[in-house]
Amino acid sequence: MDRNVIICRSIYENPAVTQRELAKELHISLGTANSLVKECLDKQLISINKGNDSYQLLLEGQSLLKANKVDGAVIIAAGFGSRFVPLTFETPKGLLEVFGERMIERQIRQLHEVGITDITIVVGYLKEKFEYLIDKYQVKLLYNSEYSKKNTLTTIYQAREIFRDKNMYVLSSDNWMRHNMYHTYEGGAWYSSSYMEGETSEWCLDYNKKGRILNVFVGGKDQWVMYGPAFFSKSFSSKFLPVLEEYYHLPGTEQFYWENVYMEILSGEAAKRLPDVPETKQEIDLYINRRQAEEVYEFENLEELRQFDVKYQRHSDNEAMELVSKVFEVPESEITEIRCLKAGMTNKSFLFKIKDRHYICRIPGPGTELLINRQQEKDVYDATHNLGITEKIVYFSGETGYKIAEFYEGAQNADPENKDEIKRCMRLVHKFHQSGLMVPHTFDFKERIEFYEKLCKAHGDILFDDYNLVRGYMKELLDRLDGLGHVKVLSHLDTVVDNFLILPNGEIRLIDWEYAGMCDPLVDIAMCAIYSYYNEEQTDQLIETYFEREPSMEERFTVYAYMALGGFLWSLWAIYKASLGEEFGEYTLIMYRYAKNYYKKCIDIVLE
Template identity: 80%
Template sequence: MNRNVIICRLILENPAVTQREISQELMVSLGTANSLVKDCIEIELIAPGKMNESYELLPAGKALLNEHKVDGAVIIAAGFGSRFVPLTFETPKGLLEVFGERMIERQIRQLHESGIYDITIVVGYLKEKFEYLIDKYKVKLLYNPEYSKKNTLATIYHARELFKNRNMYLLSSDNWMRHNMYHSYEGGAWYSSSYMEGETSEWCFDYNKKGRILNVTVGGQDKWVMYGPVFFSKSFSDQFLPVLEAYYEIPGTEQFYWENVLMEMLSGETAKRLPEFSEAGREIELYINRRPADEVYEFENLEELRRFDIKYQHRSDNEALELVSKVFSVPESEITEIRCLKAGMTNKSFLFKIKDRHYICRIPGPGTELLINRQQEKAVYDALSQYDITEKVIYFNGETGYKIAEYYEGAHNANPNSLEEIERCMALVREFHKSGIEVSHTFDFQERIDFYENLCRKYGAIPFEDYSDVRSQMCELLNKLEKLGHKKVLSHLDTVVDNFLMLPNGTVRLIDWEYAGMCDPLVDISMCAIYSYYNEEETDRLIEIYLKRTPTTEERYTVYAYMALGGFLWSLWAIYKAFLGEEFGEYTIIMYRYAKTYYKKCMELPNI
């Protein structure tokens, strides 16, 4: 760290700065500050002013400052912010307000106050929400295409050109600084740090007497920890970015933070991974910037934000929390232990606690109003309400699709490889198939295939080369199934094992009846098979478990045909979702293969 730069900057800002103030800024003793000031005078960076209580910045000092002028800032704002659901279902974390001011806007304003106007925001999740900042603050936006798959190592990789040969702040959009800690000039690369008493799981610094960071460890006791903004000097970026670029190419680093690279450089691990950078850890210079207590805030979750800004205890302006508050007749402050559940393919959901019980709130995902008829779903839940088949629904809105249900403590999803659990799941399926429960709507494969096909064609071409041939095969299966004329019963249509809850008391619940309707009951066996990625042998065993006997040829044909049709339908569904920006990896191909494979198996069966 070039302390002379800081002294020159302090004098530029206030010629009457005292040596005590200099010592506080540099975090050195008064005697050391006095010695440093004398050194600056001797090398003609500064001179005593006409009055003994002031200093004058000399041309050499001005030239030194020009070398260390801050060129701009990069603000990371690409992530989802899962610990702030349901707020972040609607609003990126950095756009949440603290004391009536959005966190990212507070940082932009502080940068402007320090003369820094070249600001780029790296966006990803809900990127459109940040567009207004271009007009309001003249910022630039940089899209990170890997924001949903990789961590901040990839974020810095995509923004790396902004740092090369420049002095740049690196900020997180969701930080809140009580005081403006930015400057027009910086003396060297640093990482903001706060002191944590007692045990901490934060990333902790070891550093020498001059403040140079020597090591980073995860967890420690009574330590200065990584907390808040970072400053990349030109020289730091020259040393660090080539290593980061190399790490980006290494398999297994997808979930690395950029700080993981720094940690491995300092520990010597980089020399093992990348021998060409064996000296990188010894050369890298990054200094600790120890900040006073209560200056930098990194809110870990909504509970922390509530404690800091009491507005969030009473009114979050979030539709889901307002709904929960209304349904349970409690203030929002009594909705606690909020956390994001694994996002489904169609919906978003979060867990919360009121008094001594946990519940789940489901929020329909974007575009689902085209795919799901919520009134029909509600009709199914209403029809099943007197039976111990579904989850216990507390609230369901057939217009919006919002659903609140009890959370079953200690429950787990069914294991497709557990014969005992699959037998229990199939027993439940048999139960509602034979219950005589009816609803007024059906699930029509032909209609759904046509519907998804039209949606896909609105966005672009369907990518399968042999699509027209396979579609003709599906029509052949549909015609055959219609001729068989099987009786329709209430069917779930989404019997993925994740929708079966195995309760601690030995009972089973089947949740998420979004696609349910009157259909051939064997369709639920087919859907369970393809969702579990079963092969033919496993599928035949599943049929026998459900029927409790050896299936007839016609029953096998029916299950295979619906496996083919289900695979075809859900592959179209996945293509449509991909057009909307949601990717499900190899799911599309797996489902399409089921369509082709089980059509052939139907053709191999004896005539029925």
């Protein structure tokens, strides 16, 4: 850290600054501050105005500051913010308000106050929500397409050319600074730090007398920790970026923060990983920027934000929170222990606690109104209510699709490799197939295939080269199934093992009846097989488990046919979802392969 720059900067900002104030700014003794002022006087960086005991910045001092001018800032705003659900289902974390001001806007305003207007926001999740900032503050947006799969190492990598040969702040959109800690000029690279009393899981720092960081380690006691924004000087970036660029391409670093790279440079691990990269062996200067208590805030979760800004205890302006408050007739402050659950393929859900019980709120994902008829789903839950096989519904809107259900403490999903668990699941499926329950709607494979096909083609081509051929195979299977004339019963259609909950008392619940309707019951066996990625041997065993006997050739054919049709249908579903920006990895290929493979098995079966 060039302390002469800090002295000149302080005088530039306040010519009447005292040496005691300089000592506080630099975290040094008053004697050391006196010596630094004398050094700047000797170098003719500054002079003293005898008449009013103030300082004046001389030409040499002005030149020194000019060389250390901050060029701009990069604000990281790509992530989802899972610990702030349900608010972040609608609004990116950085756009949440604190005391009536959006966190990212507060930081932009603070940057503008010191003349920093070249600001780039790296966006990803709900990127469109940030577009208005271009007009309001003349910022630039940089889209990080890997935001959902990788961490901030990738964010800095995507923005690396913005840092090259520049002095740049690195900010997180969801930080809140009580006072403006930014400056027009900086004396070297730094990382903001706060002191944490007691045990902490934050990233802790060791540093020398001049404040240069020597070591970074996760977790400690009574430590200064990395907390808040950072500043990359030209010198720091020239050594750091070449290493980060190499780390980006290293397997296993997908979930690295950019700070992981810096930590491994300090520890020597980077030199071991990248022995041919010279920058890993150079000293890299990053200094601690110690901040006062309660000056910098990194809200870890919604509970912390609610404690800081009580508005979120009373009225969060969030539809899901308002609904929960209304359903349970409690103020929002009594909705506690909120956390995101694993996002499903169709919906978003969060767990919460009211008094002494936990519940799950399901929020339909964007565009699902095209795919799922929520009133039909409600009809199914109403029909199965007295059967005791579904999750316990507290609230369901057939209009919006919002669902609130009791959370089963200690429940686990069925294991597709556990024969005993699968046997019990099949007994439950057989139970509701034999229940005689009826709903006024059907699940029609022919209609659904045509529907998804239309959606896919409206958003682009279906890229399988043999699609038309396989489409013909599916028509052939549908015609053969129609000829069998099987009776339709209430069927679940989404019998993935994750939808079977095994409760601590051994009972089983089948949840998420979004696709349920009147259909051939054997479709549920087929769907369980393809969702579990079963091979033919496992599938045959599943069929026998359901019937508790050897199946007939017609029954085996029917299951195989629905496996082919299900694979074809869900591959179209995945193609459509991909056109909306949601990817499901190899799922599309696996489902399409089921369509082709089990069609071939079907044509080898001769029915009388």
